[in-house]
Amino acid sequence: MKNIKKLCLMAALGVMVTGGSLLPSTTAYAATTIPVTVGGSLEAAIANAKPGDTITISGTVTAGSITVPSGVTITGKTGKGKIDFSKTGKVNGKRGFVVNGTGSTIADLEIYNAGDNGIYVEGTKNFFTNLNVHNNNDAGVQLSNGASYNTLTGVNSHDNCDQYKTDKTKLGENADGFAIKLHSxxxxxxxxxTAQGNSDDGYDLYAxxxxxxxxxxxxxxxxxxxxxxxxxxxxxxxxxxxKTPGQPAHADALNHVLIGCTASGNTGAGFDRNNQTGVVTMTRCNSDNNLLGNYQFPATGTPSALGKTITFGTAIIDGCTSTGAGANKNNLSGAKVTNSPTVK
Incomplete structure (x- = not known):
């Protein structure tokens, strides 16, 4: 009897060492492709999608607000897919895509008519590629509240305009092309x-x-x-x-990096510090004909939220250009300019 018990124990240990299992094996989930065509329901496809699945959009699909599950890909078939988010409404409308999870991809789509943001992200390690985002009632794309390690490539966010607020004095002030702000x-x-023709800023990194x-x-x-x-x-x-509950207004020193970027024909400044206390580095950037100056990087400022004068980090402007009407309105007192003969 003792020998039998010993053999059983040795067998069990053998299973553990070799990574085996005494339980029946299970079959891994096989990822699938879920097609959605004109008249189809994107909401139903999302409800059935699991991590690893791909939802393909062909033609124009009308939808309400969509929360994208982690690990799911939503893509336009051969680049022809369109999502009309007009079901979200306009006044007090909802967002188009809401991405709170991890590892999702949205690609090769036209996204428009959302009552708020076309795409809103709080998640991490998501991918947004080859998108045409336009005519939404807030920023075309917004990353906030912890959104981290997200990659945006070839996204065109244009003609977004917050035009339906009941407070008519605040029209236009929130619809950026890209709002990477508010605790991103x-x-x-x-x-x-590309951010073009939006009612507020091209790219807004406030807070x-x-x-x-x-x-x-x-x-x-x-x-x-x-x-x-x-x-x-x-x-x-x-x-x-x-905007942080329980904390007084404060400056966060962030070292943003801009390489080969262009600001042209904007009604404000081309590249604007906006009280950033970190070291912003601009390399081979071009700024042309921006109404309030091509580069606004003062050395000090008095932010209204703080009520006192502070000194900013010294921006680095290297190999950049400044041309057109905005060139004579620059403030470079808080910048180190190198290899940039037209930036004065």
Whole structure:
């Protein structure tokens, strides 16, 4: 009897050492492709999707607000997919895509008519590629509240305009092309993205909590859309955080990086510090004909939220250009300019 018990114990140990299991084996989930065509329900496809699945959009699909599950890909078939988010409404409308999870991909789609943001992100390590985001009632794309390590490539966000607020004095002030603000996290990267013709800023980093890297991104003619006007800065790279509950207004020093970026024809400044206390580095950037100056990087300022004068980090402007009407309105007292003979 003792020998039998010993043999059983040895067998069990053998299973553990070799990574085996005494339980019946289970078959791994096989990822599937879920097609959605004109007249189909994106909501139903999302409800059935599991991590690893791909939802393909063909033609124009009308939808309400969609919360994207982690690990799911939503893509336009051969680049022809369109999502009309008009079901979200306009006044007090909802967002189009809401991405709170991890590892999702949205690609090759046209996204428009959302009552709020076209795409809103609080999640991490998601991918947004080759998108045409336009005519939404707030920022085309917004990353906030911890959104981190997200990658945006070839996203065009244009003609977004918050034009349906009941308070008519605040029309136009929130619809940026890209709003990476209000406690967005670290590691967000934008490459080959374009913000054009939005009612507020091209890129707004107000009260961000993590540095952003921009490569070959463009901000063109922002600040007016459908006759409604906002701030109109091309790249607004800062802002005093007075939105954190339980904390007094404070400056977060963030070292944003911009490489090969262009700001042109915006109604505000092309590249604007906006009270950023960190070291913003601009390399081979071009700024042309921005109404309130091509580069606004003063050495000190008195943010209204703080009520006192503070000294900013010294910006680095290397190998950049400044041309057109905005060239004579620059403030470079808080910048180190190198290899940039036209930036004065």
């Amino acid at each position: 996290g670290v590691g967000n990267i934008l490459t080959d993205c 961000a909590h993590g540095a952003v890297k921009f490569t070959n991104c463009k901000a063109i003619k922002n600040g007016i859309c459908n006759g409604i006007k906002g701030d109109g800065n091309g790249f607004k790279v800062g802002g005093i955080d007075n």
